[in-house]
Amino acid sequence: MTQSPVDPTVLVSKLDLETKVRLLTGAAAFSLAPEESIGLGELNLSDGPTGVRGLKFSGGRQVALFPNATLLASAWDEDTTAEVGRMLAEEAMAQEIHVVLGPTINLHRSALGGRLFEAYSEDPLLTGKLAASYVRGLQSLAVGACLKHLVANESETARNTMNSVVDAKTLRELYLLPFEIATSESDPWSMMAAYNDVNGVAATEQDHVINEVVKGEWGYTGLVMSDWFATKTAAPAAAGGLDLVMPGPDGPWGQTLVDAVRAGELDESVVDEHLRRVLVLADRVGALGELREWPADLPAPDSPVRKEQLTRLAAAGMTVLTNDDALPLTRGTSVALIGRHALETIDMGGGSAQVNPPYQVSVAEGLTALLGDAVQVVDGVEVRTRPVAARPGFVLDPTTGNPGVHVTLLGADGTVLDDRHDAPPTTMVGFDDDFTEPVATVRFRARVAAEGPVEVGVIGVGAWDLRVGSSARSFELRSSGGFAEEMLAPPVEIGTVDVAGDDIIDGEVVLRPPASTEVVEGGTEIDATANPLAGVGLFGLVARPAPQPVDEVLAAAAAAAAQADVAVVVVGLTEEQETESVDKSTLALPGAQDALVSAVAAAARRTVVVVNAATPVLMPWLDEVDAVLWAGLPGQEGGHAVAAALLGDIEPAGRLVTTFPVADGAAPAWNVTPVDGDIEYTEGTFIGYRGHWAGTVPTPAFWLGHGLGYSTWEYTDASVSVGGPSPAVSVTVANTGERDSREVVQVYLEPSSSDEPVRLVGWATVSVPAGGSARVQVQTDARLWRAWDTESGEWSRIADGGRLLVARGLGDVRAGLPL
Structure with a gap:
């Protein structure tokens, strides 16, 4: 350029x-x-x-x-x-x-x-x-x-x-x-x-x-x-x-x-x-002087090249946490696939990270595509406390019949400002509009692709009229006045109705104009004109299957598990927990998901758990199951990626990037709620694995760097070369398993002083065929060999001594090299 x-x-x-x-x-x-x-x-x-x-x-x-x-x-x-x-x-x-x-x-x-x-x-x-x-x-x-x-x-x-x-x-x-x-x-x-x-x-x-x-x-x-x-x-x-x-x-x-x-x-x-x-x-970036020309031959979001890339990247990062010869699954095996996350796989978190993808593949869709009739899919327990917008596919645009809804935005005089077919079931108003006048009314229209009891409702601040078939009701939703609440966590109203095959959902909301004052928590009035997000709101349509009694769900899951060669239970978090603007209060799985895993494990011959979450969760059932695959939030090809990882078509060779505590509070840093406006980082440099290694908190369930992949490894002849700005470590790694595999050789520095925490100083990846070996060198990073001197305001080298740990994660140290 x-x-x-x-x-x-x-x-x-x-x-x-x-x-x-x-x-x-x-x-x-x-x-x-x-x-x-x-x-x-x-x-x-x-x-x-x-x-x-x-x-x-x-x-x-x-x-x-x-x-x-x-x-x-x-x-x-x-x-x-x-x-x-x-x-x-x-x-x-x-x-x-x-x-x-x-x-x-x-x-x-x-x-x-x-x-x-x-x-x-x-x-x-x-x-x-x-x-x-x-x-x-x-x-x-x-x-x-x-x-x-x-x-x-x-x-x-x-x-x-x-x-x-x-x-x-x-x-x-x-x-x-x-x-x-x-x-x-x-x-x-x-x-x-x-x-x-x-x-x-x-x-x-x-x-x-x-x-x-x-x-x-x-x-x-x-x-x-x-x-x-x-x-x-x-x-x-x-x-x-x-x-x-x-x-x-x-x-x-x-x-x-x-x-x-x-x-x-x-x-x-x-x-x-x-x-x-x-x-x-x-x-x-080409926006000054001679302006850039944009290429026209780029891959579409639903193109074959994107499908390959996104499937491969997601599956390769998935991490095998435990495995008692239950993974990879063998083709020809009958599978009971169980859990709400299997049917409604969570592929992205909430807030500004959300996008409008062309589709999202569920684990049920992905595994069925590879195994066909060998998969029996069974819904799981409810995983949400807060309803979310309907998924395209469960709702259809009544005009086109395609996944999505029909959204109409109107001005105060009834002028149509925008009319969208096959639209997402949510829309933002007042933030990045480019209309000739403000939006005063939002209309949603959709048909539910199901019959029977359905949970139906709406999202967003304003005066609502909601009609489902022959039933109708009116109500008003208000926010509590928290910053960006109407944009990131707007109020919701839901109810359960029996839907027939041709019933249409009509939702219309008249927006509340920004008031001159707002009442926030505690009843305090504030000047609303000082709120830069006044008049901004997210609006949406809720439609999903009505929740079933937990005991009935557990019984159905156990029955399906007993009939299959292996049960795969998909559990996890949702954008309620993993989102901008809200922190979690626990690492426990929401709802009765732990009970679901235990019920399935008690009935199944083999049980594999897939964790559909981006961050640590507690696993009280860990000793009851045969394998655990951590799958993150895998993107639009999520179901295809999970299926490829379960079957070993793509090795889930990931290693954890965060330590998994064994219990709530069992971590060096825990509290995220300010006290008198402050969050004090009292743990200092001993966060995560550093604090666990120092013994200030219990041993974690899984250490940073942990991950089994689908092979086994032997480390020999580790040595350290001292010289230059920082030492280098060499080690021979042998793939002792029956599959070609990928290893991540990690090197940690354990300083001689207890005032300095253990820390990752380098790593290297290597792919080795089954039965083969490779000599791997890890150059440690000089920036991790220094300490900040608060008094002088300068960097100094940490005290000599200590040792370098060559590891497959700090829970599996293979060599200790004195310095």
């Missing part, structure tokens, strides 16, 4: 102050304003953790749904994340998107974090290296990456107001380290400042983090933008290093920032520097 022939600094000098400041706030929800006088074109951004959603938060075009970040990271493979980066760049270019807002590289501090599914790992080295390769893949096609969220943003509870209290050593060695690694190894073109405060200062005003560390010490050349609606001030945020406020066109800068400059509160050179970085980003 041709670079702009004009220096961005020169272009900045041609603009007046008002124009400069205008260009430092988004022009819309996901775009930046053009400026013809300097050759600046419109620049488009899109959320992108598990797919490039595009410029619409809801109801946009169909795009590919990728496996979630923890599943992709479980490959422990930089080539995998580089391939994902290139695929996402293609998805972006197909929509003329210049910047993808990812990767998320916050750490898995507490397993309760609701947004962990978007982030790679609890380990900073693994996170940083995978992020760097993702960025390289994405930016190799001139689509910008955005590291997020800077920094100490590891939980969702009160995320807009909470204060992360983190000592300097912990901040440097853990939470800033992935950003540092990715910056030095891939030069990401943007970063995103978080919602929370850090040590009493807003993340969007962090002079120390943004100016001194990121732009100063690291020499970062890219742009730092705010998370959406995160910026709280004008001059303090601008002085603190924030370059761009999102979204727009309104925000806290504008005339306020202009006035601050003219009043001498902020030097205009600071504004100039921020705009220079905006122009550098625009230049890099």
Whole structure:
């Protein structure tokens, strides 16, 4: 791509102050304003953790749904994340998107974090290296990456107001380290400042983090933008290093920032520097000077090439946690496939990571496609407490007969603003609309592809009329006033009705206009005009099979299991637990899923459990079953990927990226609820496996790095070579199984000082044929051999001594090498 022939600094000098400041706030929800006088074109951004959603938060075009970040990271493979980066760049270019807002590289501090599914790992080295390769893949096609969220943003509870209290050593060695690694190894073109405060200062005003560390010490050349609606001030945020406020066109800068400059509160050179970085980003992505041409021959989201890629990537990251010769399944075996997650496989988390995929393949569909009539599918127990929008397929557009619903948006005078066929069963209003007037009424119309008792309802704030066949009712739904609640967790109303084959669901909601005041929790009135999301809401139609009595479900599952050669039970979490804006309160599986597994295991000859969750869950039935496959949130090809992994068509060679605690609270860091506004990172650098290894908490159920694959391995002749910036380890690994397989050789440093935690310092992957062997070298990373000295404010090398552990995860150490 041709670079702009004009220096961005020169272009900045041609603009007046008002124009400069205008260009430092988004022009819309996901775009930046053009400026013809300097050759600046419109620049488009899109959320992108598990797919490039595009410029619409809801109801946009169909795009590919990728496996979630923890599943992709479980490959422990930089080539995998580089391939994902290139695929996402293609998805972006197909929509003329210049910047993808990812990767998320916050750490898995507490397993309760609701947004962990978007982030790679609890380990900073693994996170940083995978992020760097993702960025390289994405930016190799001139689509910008955005590291997020800077920094100490590891939980969702009160995320807009909470204060992360983190000592300097912990901040440097853990939470800033992935950003540092990715910056030095891939030069990401943007970063995103978080919602929370850090040590009493807003993340969007962090002079120390943004100016001194990121732009100063690291020499970062890219742009730092705010998370959406995160910026709280004008001059303090601008002085603190924030370059761009999102979204727009309104925000806290504008005339306020202009006035601050003219009043001498902020030097205009600071504004100039921020705009220079905006122009550098625009230049890099082809939105400055000669504007880029977008390719027209990119793979469609439902194309054969995407199906192959997404199936392979998902299956390869799946992790065999236990296996008593029950996996892989043998063709010709009869299978009882049991569980709600088998029929309604959860393929993505909630919040801004959601996209509109062309389809989502369930495990029932995937396994039946490979085994045919050998599979008997049995529904499981209820897994939700909060109803969600109907799945396309269960509801059909009554006009076209295709999966989806018919959605109509109307203005106050009844003018049709938009009319959508085969649409998703939810739509966002007021956030990224491009209509000539505000939406006043939303109508949903659908036919249920089932008969009998069905749970039917609606989602969203407003006055509703709901009709199902001959029954009708009216009611009003209100929110409690929490930040972004109407957008991310709107109220729901449901009921059970008997549906006949030709019954139509009609739902119509009249939106409540934004009030001048809102009543929030505790009865306090606030000025609603200060809420940037006033008037924004998510609306949807609920339709799903009515829940059955638990004892009947368990009996049916046990009966099916007793008749089959093997029972496969699919359990897991949903977007209620794994979502933006909400943290978990427990790691226990929701509903009676544990009872379901135990009932099946008691009746079946062999029992395999598939865990459809992105993060750790408790497994009280672990000793009752023969194998456990952790499947993550596997994306649109999820069912095909799970089936391929179960049958061994693709080896599930993943390794865990997060330690699985044995019980609630049995982890070094647990609480995600602020106390007096603060979350204190009292565990310091001893999060996850580091704290478990130190013995401060019980031994986990499964360690970071654990994963069996479908073979067995022998390690011999381990040695360490000391020299250069950091030691290297060599070891011979032999595949002693009957299948070609892939191994992940991990090296951990156990320092001599008890004040320093054990830490991953390097790893290498190798594929070895059955009966073969390979010599593997792991170069340890010098950044993990240093400690931050709080008193001097400098790095120092950790004390000599200790040993290097060569392992298949810390629960399976194969060699200890003294230093």
